[in-house]
Amino acid sequence: MNASTPVLLVLVALWYGSSAACTTTSKQLLALLSPQHCALQLTSVQFGVAMLAAAVVSFCSGKMPLLPYCVWPLAGAIALSYTAGFVLLNLSLLYIHASLAETVRGLEPLCSAAIACALGVRGGRLSARALLALVALVVGGTLSALSQPASERSEGFYLGLLLANGANLAFAFRGTLTTAAQDLLAAENERPLDANAIFLYQHAMGFAATVLLSVGAGGYPSRLVSGESREVVMLLASSASAFFAYNRLSLAVLLRLNAVSHSVCNALRRAVTVAAATLIFGNAVTLLSLTAIGLVVGGSGGYALAVAADKAAAARGKEARARISAYPSETEVEES
Numbered sequence: 001m002n003a004s005t006p007v008l009l010v011l012v013a014l015w016y017g018s019s020a021a022c023t024t025t026s027k028q029l030l031a032l033l034s035p036q037h038c039a040l041q042l043t044s045v046q047f048g049v050a051m052l053a054a055a056v057v058s059f060c061s062g063k064m065p066l067l068p069y070c071v072w073p074l075a076g077a078i079a080l081s082y083t084a085g086f087v088l089l090n091l092s093l094l095y096i097h098a099s100l101a102e103t104v105r106g107l108e109p110l111c112s113a114a115i116a117c118a119l120g121v122r123g124g125r126l127s128a129r130a131l132l133a134l135v136a137l138v139v140g141g142t143l144s145a146l147s148q149p150a151s152e153r154s155e156g157f158y159l160g161l162l163l164a165n166g167a168n169l170a171f172a173f174r175g176t177l178t179t180a181a182q183d184l185l186a187a188e189n190e191r192p193l194d195a196n197a198i199f200l201y202q203h204a205m206g207f208a209a210t211v212l213l214s215v216g217a218g219g220y221p222s223r224l225v226s227g228e229s230r231e232v233v234m235l236l237a238s239s240a241s242a243f244f245a246y247n248r249l250s251l252a253v254l255l256r257l258n259a260v261s262h263s264v265c266n267a268l269r270r271a272v273t274v275a276a277a278t279l280i281f282g283n284a285v286t287l288l289s290l291t292a293i294g295l296v297v298g299g300s301g302g303y304a305l306a307v308a309a310d311k312a313a314a315a316r317g318k319e320a321r322a323r324i325s326a327y328p329s330e331t332e333v334e335e336s
Contacts, residue, residue, distance in 0.1 A: 023101070024098055025235050027093045029042060029235040032229070046239065050207075050244040066194075074180060074181040083209050092163035101164050106137070106267065109134065110137050110138065129310070130307055133302035144296065266300075
């Protein structure tokens with residue numbers, strides 16, 4: 001076993017645990033507060049804590065992450081799409097179970113593929129393997145919705161599904177923008193996009209945006225900030241700290257793995273979060289819902305593996321063509 005393997009396993013376990021804690025405590029808090037603007041204000045607190053914690057980590061390490069000026073407009077767009085994703089996700093928790101919201105979040109590759117195909121950017125051409133994984137996601141998402149009791153499928157239920165899929169679209173757009181930023185930096189001969197820098201700045205920009213929106217929506221409800229309810233305060237602190245831990249640990253794992261391995265781990269993380277939410281909230285578990293979760297988790301991981309295999313095959317083909325072009329043709333040999 002590699003010396004770093006135990007550390008990686010601990011990081012993954014903490015990542016999974018903090019993700020489950022963030023989702024479940026956010027759902028419990030929003031169930032107590034209810035109004036829609038509370039989801040927006042919860043997001044602002046989560047982003048504020050993440051911003052401060054990231055700044056403290058950077059200060060203590062003596063390395064204040066910086067972004068090249070050429071990428072600032074894209075960095076702003078990345079931060080706004082990332083923020084919109086979490087605002088919409090928290091809003092969805094007002095209407096649907098935490099386990100269902102996390103299952104729907106597993107459909108993000110569908111949005112990523114749709115955006116890539118529509119814009120004609122990198123990753124827009126899909127192989128049969130990738131398409132099969134996306135079909136599994138579609139079937140899993142459909143079964144997940146159908147597995148919910150008919151008594152719970154109100155207008156709010158469908159609004160929650162729409163909001164969760166809106167979060168997927170925002171996060172997928174963020175991924176497309178990140179790819180564009182990396183391509184821009186390569187074209188400008190700048191260093192690659194720094195993960196710690198984008199983590200700090202996207203939470204700082206997101207915090208500013210959500211505070212402005214919260215004030216515009218009528219300010220912070222007294223129960224969210226006054227400490228009137230000890231349970232509310234404890235849940236708010238737990239949700240915000242778990243939010244930072246889950247996102248920072250995701251980055252820590254990514255820095256130790258390749259992108260494909262991280263995507264597969266992320267698919268498995270969803271399964272853990274769904275299981276935790278189901279146990280905590282006592283949601284009904286049926287064969288249909290288990291099948292749906294399996295298809296979503298498997299399709300998400302399978303899509304990441306298929307895309308990686310396609311990239312590797314394309315790289316091998318490019319290398320082979322380069323080797324062939326390096327040899328002189330028969331005409332060139334005859335002329336010499």
